[in-house]
Amino acid sequence: MSNIGLYIHIPFCERKCNYCDFYSIKGDDDLHKKYVDKVINEIRYWKSNELYSNSVDTIYIGGGTPSVLGTNLLQKLLDEVTSNLNVDSNAEITIEVNPNSVSYIDLAQLKSSGLNRISMGLQSASNDELKLLGRLHSIQDAKNATEQFYKSGISNFSLDVMLGIPLQTPETLVQTLDFCINSNASHISTYMLKIEENTPFYKNTNNLIFADDDTMADLYELTCKKLADNGFRHYEISNFCKNNRISRHNMKYWVLEDYLGIGPSAHSLIGEKRFFYPRDIEEFNYKNIQFESKGKTPEEYIMLTLRTDEGFKFRKHKELFNLTVSKEFIKKAEEFEKLGLLNISRDAICLKEKGFLVSNAIISELLSTEIL
Ligand code: SF4
Numbered sequence: 001m002s003n004i005g006l007y008i009h010i011p012f013c014e015r016k017c018n019y020c021d022f023y024s025i026k027g028d029d030d031l032h033k034k035y036v037d038k039v040i041n042e043i044r045y046w047k048s049n050e051l052y053s054n055s056v057d058t059i060y061i062g063g064g065t066p067s068v069l070g071t072n073l074l075q076k077l078l079d080e081v082t083s084n085l086n087v088d089s090n091a092e093i094t095i096e097v098n099p100n101s102v103s104y105i106d107l108a109q110l111k112s113s114g115l116n117r118i119s120m121g122l123q124s125a126s127n128d129e130l131k132l133l134g135r136l137h138s139i140q141d142a143k144n145a146t147e148q149f150y151k152s153g154i155s156n157f158s159l160d161v162m163l164g165i166p167l168q169t170p171e172t173l174v175q176t177l178d179f180c181i182n183s184n185a186s187h188i189s190t191y192m193l194k195i196e197e198n199t200p201f202y203k204n205t206n207n208l209i210f211a212d213d214d215t216m217a218d219l220y221e222l223t224c225k226k227l228a229d230n231g232f233r234h235y236e237i238s239n240f241c242k243n244n245r246i247s248r249h250n251m252k253y254w255v256l257e258d259y260l261g262i263g264p265s266a267h268s269l270i271g272e273k274r275f276f277y278p279r280d281i282e283e284f285n286y287k288n289i290q291f292e293s294k295g296k297t298p299e300e301y302i303m304l305t306l307r308t309d310e311g312f313k314f315r316k317h318k319e320l321f322n323l324t325v326s327k328e329f330i331k332k333a334e335e336f337e338k339l340g341l342l343n344i345s346r347d348a349i350c351l352k353e354k355g356f357l358v359s360n361a362i363i364s365e366l367l368s369t370e371i372l
Pocket residue numbers: 012013014015016017020021022024063064065098121
């Protein structure tokens with residue numbers, strides 16, 4: 001049995017941001033309490049389910065905005081997980097917060113229940129951009145929040161940064177990256193703004209100027225350079241860390257390791273089984289989980305692992321699928337190697353920094369060959 005990552009989705013937000021398509025609703029104290037009880041029921045169900053692997057080495061409480069639950073409910077949840085499931089003593093335990101709601105929780109108390117990592121939705125260090133995104137916080141809230149992290153003794157924290165915000169310029173992006181660097185974030189996740197249907201941004205596309213592909217590429221390149229110059233390892237296309245403090249939980253998604261997701265819209269992959277809960281809080285119950293027809297595929301393994309700096313590993317691929325990649329695939333990879341976009345070693349194919357910039361094109365070209 002392998003270790004497993006546990007994801008718990010908290011589907012509540014104080015207000016919907018203008019770009020967001022995640023499943024979340026506005027809750028209240030009563031709903032929060034009932035929801036946590038439901039999650040606890042699910043944890044007990046999974047504990048006794050044959051699909052459940054025997055040890056949890058990462059826990060990620062995401063959302064939504066988990067911090068709106070407040071300290072007591074979050075602590076109840078963490079205590080329930082650690083007392084019911086076999087949680088590794090070295091487990092990475094992350095909670096997502098928003099800058100304005102950090103003040104709702106006592107981080108030191110949660111630390112005593114095992115919390116050791118925080119992921120905060122900063123998005124921008126420009127108040128104008130934050131307002132346009134419909135975020136509830138100001139840059140001062142973000143500053144106060146990072147100070148809180150240190151005060152509570154949690155130095156392993158990640159900040160989310162958005163690229164391609166209308167109004168964003170290279171200068172305001174640098175201001176945001178400087179905020180992250182100066183606050184000593186150990187990890188930075190970047191996201192390119194995508195306009196999703198059914199969001200206020202989608203309905204407003206005529207009135208806002210969104211970044212085109214070239215602008216987005218320039219912003220991404222600037223980010224990679226700035227963070228490299230400041231000692232960050234670019235360990236995944238969109239993720240950067242210091243002192244090798246990668247997101248161990250998210251790494252499981254990129255290397256197809258097992259994870260169990262609990263909550264409306266949460267997905268799981270355990271062994272060859274892939275399944276998910278419906279995107280509806282009323283339907284959130286193990287009796288309603290839906291299984292997908294496909295488990296892990298070789299193509300998916302190649303596509304996801306090439307996103308990481310450790311790359312696509314031949315031996316792991318063989319172990320997972322008992323397959324060897326074709327000569328045609330290697331020949332195609334060699335063409336990219338000659339262009340300086342990737343490295344091929346005895347053990348792996350890894351994209352180089354220049355290759356990350358055009359990763360979509362490289363991966364789709366590689367996958368268009370007869371890969372096996
Ligand atoms: S806080 Fe996060 S999950 Fe909630 S609406 Fe905003 S972006 Fe979406």
